[in-house]
Amino acid sequence: MRGPHTPRRRLGQLVSPAGGVAPSPASSGSQPVISTHDLTRAFGAGEMAVTAVKGVTLDVHSGEFLAIIGRSGSGKTTLLNLMAGLDRPTSGDVVFQGSDLASLSEADLVELRRSKIGFVFQSFGLMPLLSAQENVELPLHIRGTGWRERRRRALDTLEIVGLGSRSKHRPYELSGGEQQRVAIARALVTDPDVVFADEPTGELDTATAMSIATILRDVSLNQQVTVIVATHDVTLSGMSSRTIEIVDGTMNGV
Numbered sequence: 001m002r003g004p005h006t007p008r009r010r011l012g013q014l015v016s017p018a019g020g021v022a023p024s025p026a027s028s029g030s031q032p033v034i035s036t037h038d039l040t041r042a043f044g045a046g047e048m049a050v051t052a053v054k055g056v057t058l059d060v061h062s063g064e065f066l067a068i069i070g071r072s073g074s075g076k077t078t079l080l081n082l083m084a085g086l087d088r089p090t091s092g093d094v095v096f097q098g099s100d101l102a103s104l105s106e107a108d109l110v111e112l113r114r115s116k117i118g119f120v121f122q123s124f125g126l127m128p129l130l131s132a133q134e135n136v137e138l139p140l141h142i143r144g145t146g147w148r149e150r151r152r153r154a155l156d157t158l159e160i161v162g163l164g165s166r167s168k169h170r171p172y173e174l175s176g177g178e179q180q181r182v183a184i185a186r187a188l189v190t191d192p193d194v195v196f197a198d199e200p201t202g203e204l205d206t207a208t209a210m211s212i213a214t215i216l217r218d219v220s221l222n223q224q225v226t227v228i229v230a231t232h233d234v235t236l237s238g239m240s241s242r243t244i245e246i247v248d249g250t251m252n253g254v
Helices: 076-083 106-116 132-143 147-160 176-188 206-223 234-238
Strands: 032-043 050-061 065-069 091-096 117-121 194-198 226-231 242-247 250-253
Touching: 032 076, 032 226, 050 076, 050 226, 050 242, 050 250, 065 076, 065 206, 065 234, 076 091, 076 194, 076 226, 106 117, 106 132, 117 176, 132 147, 132 176, 147 176, 176 194, 176 206, 194 206, 206 226, 206 234, 226 234
Parallel strands: 065 226, 065 242, 117 194, 194 226
Antiparallel strands: 032 050, 032 091, 242 250
16 A cells, blocks of 8 residues: 555556556456445335345455446445445445455544545535635545645645646636546545545536546556546546446446
């Protein structure tokens, strides 16, 4: 695992050998960073019950760029939330780096999400009155990191996503693509092992979506961060190292 002071490369310095698609590390025999076994999540009870995820068994390896695709309402976001520890399964289990998430307290799950996981959302989720730099600093501020270290790491991470010159701009002064780049920088600034992204290109035009997809691919390839996205964007899924499809809550293929 990379330490907080590990030098980072600017995204785009490396090009993957297979036409821009990052190679899957699963073939290297590495241990999964996340495993699910017979994972099921139902909402409601009785005749009104809806099973959003049905018996999903899946291994995700370190450094992999995994795309979970499916139609709206297919269960892909629910699966993402279960894997990230944002929701608890009705049955089955999720193992994150050897720890069964069901065995962790809520405080342990909060600490896991702060230290090991980054999140990117469709709606960006930026604080409107804070600058790009201040938005990126937020996770470090919550962790109690000193202001000098927060500033250094925030600026370094904004450089990674190509926004070093826009660090003082507030969200309303940035385009949609730039705002999503800030959100990605915020997800990366804590040096996570896994980044979860839920429809990260859903509110962007085609050209901007392509640039965000490229950044996420390069995060996986250059930074050796596991990236897991829920998406219906064929451009984004086409850049992944592996794609699975969720149909009515069931994993349709690998």
